[in-house]
Amino acid sequence: MKPLMAIFATANYLDASIKAFFDYLKASGLYENSIIVLYGDHYGISNSRNPALAPLLDKNSETWSSYDNAMLQRVPYMVVIPGMDKGKVIETYGGEIDMLPTLEHLLGIDSKNFLQVGQDLLSPNHSQIVAFRSANYFVTPEYTSYSGRTYYTKTGEEITNPDESTKEQLDKIREAANLQLKISDSIQTGDLLRFYTGNDLGKVNPDDYSYNNSMKALKTIEKEKGDASTSLYSQRGNQSTVDLFKAPSYKELHPEQFSSSSSSEDSSSSSSSSSSSEKK
Numbered sequence: 001m002k003p004l005m006a007i008f009a010t011a012n013y014l015d016a017s018i019k020a021f022f023d024y025l026k027a028s029g030l031y032e033n034s035i036i037v038l039y040g041d042h043y044g045i046s047n048s049r050n051p052a053l054a055p056l057l058d059k060n061s062e063t064w065s066s067y068d069n070a071m072l073q074r075v076p077y078m079v080v081i082p083g084m085d086k087g088k089v090i091e092t093y094g095g096e097i098d099m100l101p102t103l104e105h106l107l108g109i110d111s112k113n114f115l116q117v118g119q120d121l122l123s124p125n126h127s128q129i130v131a132f133r134s135a136n137y138f139v140t141p142e143y144t145s146y147s148g149r150t151y152y153t154k155t156g157e158e159i160t161n162p163d164e165s166t167k168e169q170l171d172k173i174r175e176a177a178n179l180q181l182k183i184s185d186s187i188q189t190g191d192l193l194r195f196y197t198g199n200d201l202g203k204v205n206p207d208d209y210s211y212n213n214s215m216k217a218l219k220t221i222e223k224e225k226g227d228a229s230t231s232l233y234s235q236r237g238n239q240s241t242v243d244l245f246k247a248p249s250y251k252e253l254h255p256e257q258f259s260s261s262s263s264s265e266d267s268s269s270s271s272s273s274s275s276s277s278e279k280k
Contacts, residue, residue: 007045012250020247027244028232032082037103039096040075067156070139070146073132077121079106093128093141094121097184115196117183131177138177143170 018038025031045053047069054061059068077099094102097118104111105120119126130139137146143159144151150159150170162170186192210217222229222238232241251258 016250016253017247020245024241024245028241029235030232034082035103035106036080037099038076038078038080039099040077041096043073043075045072065151065156065158066147066149067144067151067158070137070144070151071156073139079103081106090121092121092126093130093139094119094126095130098126113198115193115198117187127176129173129176129180131180133181135178135181136174138173140173143173145170145174 022031022036025034025036050069050072051061051064053072054064054068057068075096077094077096079102095118098121099118100116101111101118102121104114105122128141132138132146136148138144139146139153142153144153150162151157152159159166218233222231222234225234233239
C-alpha cells in the first residue's frame with residue numbers, strides 16, 4: 001500500500017497548491033479577469049500498479065482488465081470562467097490535442113484561418129474518436145480498443161465475437177484513429193510546417209529572447225511603458241504580489257491532528273519518566 005499512500009499524499013499536495021493558487025488570484029484581483037484551465041498531461045500511475053487501485057474503484061484486483069487500464073488513461077480538463085454559474089460536466093470524448101481549439105472559441109477567437117489540428121470539444125460537430133499513441137489503441141463513446149482487446153465503452157464488456165455491423169464500425173474507427181496518428185507523425189517527424197506559406201509568422205531570432213536576469217528585463221519594460229503599463233505590478237505601485245500568495249503546510253491546515261499527537265507524545269514521555277523514577 002506504500003505506493004498508494006505516496007499517490008494520495010501527492011494528490012493532497014496538489015489540491016492544496018491549487019487552492020493556494022486560486023486564493024492568490026482572488027486576492028490579487030486577477031481572478032475576475034481570467035479564464036483558468038486545469039488539465040493533466042498524462043495518466044497518473046503505470047499499468048503495472050493500476051490493479052492496486054481496484055478496491056478504491058469498487059473493482060477486483062484479480063479481474064482487472066485492459067479496459068480498466070484504458071479508463072485510467074483519462075486526464076482532467078477543467079475550465080473555470082468567473083461569473084458563469086451554470087457549470088456542468090460535459091461527457092464529450094476528446095484528447096489533449098483538442099484543448100487549444102476549445103479555449104480559442106471560449107475566448108471568442110475565430111480559428112478557421114489557423115493551421116492546427118484538434119477540434120472544439122464544445123462543438124456539436126466534434127468527432128469523438130480519441131487515438132492513443134500506440135496503433136489500434138483508441139476510445140469512442142461506443143468502443144474501446146486497448147492491448148489487442150475490444151470492449152463496449154459504457155459497460156466494459158469485452159467484444160470477442162463481433163457481428164458484421166460491429167466489425168465494419170470498428171474498422172472505420174480504427175482507420176480514422178490511425179490516420180490521426182499518421183498526420184501527427186508527419187507534421188512532427190517530417191517537419192511539414194516548414195512548407196507552409198500562409199499566415200507567415202516570420203523567422204524567430206533566438207537572440208531576441210533571453211531568460212537570464214528576467215526580473216531586471218521585466219522592470220525595464222515596466223519603466224519604458226510608464227503610465228501605459230497595465231501589469232498587476234504597475235497597478236500596485238511597482239510592488240510585488242508575492243505577499244498575497246499563501247501556501248500553508250498540512251500541519252498549519254490541520255493543527256488539531258498535531259496537537260493531539262503532541263499530547264500523546266508528552267503523555268508517553270511523562271510515563272517513561274515516572275517509570276524510570278520508580279526503578280531508581
